[in-house]
Amino acid sequence: MKTGVIILAAGSSSRLGRPKQLIEFQGKNFIQKAIKEAKKSKADSFVVVLGWNPDLIKTGFDSDKIPYVINENWEEGMASSMQAGLRFLIEKEHPDQVILMLVDQPFVDSKLLDRLILEKENSGKGIVACSYLKTLGVPAIFDQSYFEEMLKLKGSEGAKKVIMKNSADVYAIDFPLGAVDLDTEGDLERLKNWEI
Template identity: 50%
Template sequence: MSQPRTGIIILAAGDSSRLGYPKQIARYKDKTLLQLAIDAANGSKADKKVLVLGAFKDEIKKTFSGASIPNIPNPNWEKGMASTLVKGLEYLQKIDPVDQVIVMLCDQPFVDSKILNKLISIQAKTGKGIVACEYSKTFGVPILFGKDYFDKLVELTGDEGAKKIAMAHQDDMELVSFPKGKTDVDTEADLRDLNL
């Protein structure tokens, strides 16, 4: 059997209201948080990638090479994270559909291609429909969904994240330990702590 085709959606459409400026362009180790996410996606074994932008998209686009990753706008980003995820999934399925998708954010600086590849390899090994990262006694993104869940993903609304679906199908989920996954950037203090 051939390898399932994997797509990655980077959700980067939010307006970073708690930070006060686009966190996509906040810097860690000489790179923007968004660039770190793009590098992780591009370094992974995924077949297709898409970056979904929303708020401040023109400003953010100046900070990375447009040729480095397909990127699309979500004009409805204010409707919440779900609309961004749906936009990305629709894009991936349009021309050359994928069999599974990894949802990732742009504010987890320790996500790298290794952890993304681990999600793919654990899925291949276990055959589970969902593979999530485990940290801080919970689980979350990056998270992989097989195509059986695509219909449920496109039904999400508002700020419902993919985690809601994973919570409801834990019998079909495998976890990958990723303690550093708990680190994300929402405020200036988070950024300071990160750069210490």
């Protein structure tokens, strides 16, 4: 099974007031860290989805060597960014399954991405999602059979809608650190005190 990873990094971080993508954490900025973990994982390919101020965000990683796509419609919401990444991978890499990950989930690492791939194979389910705060969300892996449904999402609809609608075909793995939210300077201060 060929696995592609979509790293969503298109947002404007409006609540924080500065781009999350470029915030330093554990010696790397968030976008570099997400790329590093995707590369280290057993996935076959990945793409970074940019949106807000792509020229600025591209200063945070080696955009000559790293595949990326710019979503001109990023302001429409999560759906269009996810779809931009998915279309890119379908066209260039022909994956059998894709993992969706967010640039601002600092505790997502290659081990977690590999676990998604492994549990999907072992469980026989079409979707494996992470469980935190009594809900299911990303990172999550989706079988090719869900690509069409993902391409039909609109506006702020994201992966969660597909996960919840197809709950009988979902396997959940615990990832409490998925709940770490980084929307304010206070959130970032607390992050500095986290020990993995």
